[in-house]
Amino acid sequence: MSQDHHHQELGFIQKYIFSVDHKVIGVQYGVTALIFLFLGFCMMMLMRWQLAYPGEEVPILGGLLGSGWLPDFMSAGDVDASTYNTLGAMHGTVMIFLGVVPLGVGAFGNYLVPLQVGAPDMAFPKLNAASYWTYFAGGVVMMLGFFMPGGAANSGWTSYPPLSIFASNGQTVWLVGMVLLITSSLLGSVNIIVTIIQLRAPGLSFFKLPFFVWAQLVTSFILLLAFPPLEAAGVLQLMDRVAGTSFFLPTGLVQSNMPLEIAGGGNSLLWQHLFWFLAHPEVYVLILPAIGIVTEIVVNNTRKPLYGYKTLVYSGIFLGFMSFLVWAHHMFMTGMGETMSDFFQVTTMIISIPSVVVLTVLIITLWGGSIRFNVPMLFAVAFLPMFAIGGLTGLPLGLTASDIYFHDTYYVIGHFHYVVAPGTLFALFAGIYYWYPKVVGRKMSSFWGKIHFWGSLISINLVFFPMLLQGISGLNRRMYDPTFYEHGASIQSLNVIISYAAWALGLVQLIFILNFFLSIKFGKKVGDNPWQATTLEWATPTPPPHGNFLSEPTVYHGPYEYSVPGRTEDYLPQHVQA
Amino acid sequence: MSLDLIKYIEEPHPLTGITNSKLAMWLFLATEVMLFGGLFSAYIILRVGAPDWPHGSEYLNVPLATANTMVLIISSVTMVMSWASLAMKSLPKFKFYMTMTILLACVFLVIKYIEYSHKFHLELYPSTNNFFGIYFTLTGLHGLHIIGGILVNTYFLLTANKSWAEHPKMFTGRIEAAGLYWHFVDLVWIFLFPVLYLL
Ligand code: HEM
């Protein structure tokens, strides 16, 4: 560190706001993403009010939000149809593109990848900062929609045309925001890939990398190759909206009984193809970093080597590859034809194989271990059955025969939320509890952590399991009044239960927020390696200084040398010569 | 560990045989291939689905576009020469060829501008039909890439003295990466030209 003293002269702004240190940028990503997750959660809670008590004024918030400073938003104090559409579209968009991905890739990837490969920083520190600020700008631009006439985007997170072309200007802002977010992701993923390929410490061959790094590598490649087609689609949709082209508008469209004055000749399904070419791989962008986090934590807390490391790596790569070949399973109901449907049914069944392999590897790893059930481990272990439920409920959606029935019902909502909420979100919580001591130097309270865990586990299942039942009863998704049809009205009590569970879930998260902030000051102080872990990030001082390692580490072992015979300690760090 | 220890900025990695910035440029070009790939597939799907689709040569100015193709190809050559000049340690030559590259790129934009304004004069807009829609979108996006290239190359030209004096190897590497980008932008045009103007 001797050459590094000039860094201390940096002022607060340079050090914490416009920093180029990957750890500061990781924390910036993390905090911003958590704020957006919270916003997305609040939008959902408003929707849950409407779903439980259709048409009734929202207590307190109805007056606050509906007083007119947000144009066309809850104007009468209740969540009316157009407000519900806005909330639905923005909840989905915010959760995925502004919350979970920036947390999984931007925050965890940024903070941990250079540490775990033994590098002083990312390959391109300035590009890294640019990536964060582009993300920030994209988020802000999207949120501006709420202040525009007609409100924010309201055509679903999928933005299907023709509806989205004629939607209010919130949709234009949504598109501009998306282009910024895509740019940010591309910058970030180039950086991560170059860092992993070029900057590994001496001795750290690819098959000695922690699985988390592999997961980030595959995720970055997915982002790199899947996002640009959505950017293309976004540009085309912008042209349709702003320059009057008809790329997605077929001939003969009629609006309010008037033929539209457009050239026509476009193709609405084209958007769906381009969109899902990104958005299915996006699912793996949500889940792979989560699997990476869970793997690290499960192995660390079972205190024995990972069962089938190479199997896991090859499954991850295969998942990444296959994720590009299944997109049209979201389009079985569009009449795209039997040949297409058959092809995508087969690929969808194939992609479930590596997912099952991943789960099996992790479950066998648990087998016979002397497991430590600390807070990160609780979340990580709970991830496994939650992800399994999410995955298994997906199979009927991947087969056309059953998808005819389930398509666009709450069964779909239940299915994918099991993957992203009790699945990915739990993994992200696990990661926060696990790496917090490295970032802050103190542990988060495990008493409150356990309450947070059990409270979340119970309430989140009470939220999403009933949704599967609603879907089986045929309740349609994206309906602002679930009692409109008889088949919905007869099971309305489920909606009330779900909403109570969702608010309980919200309350429990307050515990997490308090624990998160208070532990910065009051948490238990810990040393450099509080979990007795093997990977390189624990070989740094706490918190790691600018430049990370005191001297360049050399790697001698694989990532998970736990319970090595003949040693007094039950773990052998990667950089320690045995 | 000091930050100066970020490796392989100047020297290639012994195993991958490539520097960081060159690898990054290849990855970036992969995203560009996917971007234009998406747009080309959109073009194909729209064209296949259309009952009739105009022949580009009926509406677009083939001689001007041919001239523009030549301009870009020559600019690719001057771009290579500018890099080669650095490899041969001649900064003045580098400056000459880099200036040529930038000027040729500007010529391309001027010709494009003439084409565009002629179309607008005939009241042919993106909204006229999907042929013009895709024509303006693809060439417009390509034009933005040209502008981006001009900006980056101008930056390198203006900071050349300093960079060359301080980090000659790194500077040469950067010019090489900028060259890769520039060739790619040419290549896109070489696809666009027949697809839009001739087919
Ligand atoms: C944790 C608690 C969560 C709850 C209670 C919840 C609840 C809901 C509800 C009620 C809907 C609307 C259903 C409809 O009207 O069709 C919805 C839609 C959606 N949610 Fe969530 N959600 C949660 C978390 C998440 C997370 C973490 C993500 C993503 C990572 C997510 C992504 C989405 C998406 C993409 C939609 C579809 C939006 C659309 O229809 O366009 N949600 N969610």
Ligand SMILES: [Cu+2]
């Ligand atoms: Cu999918």
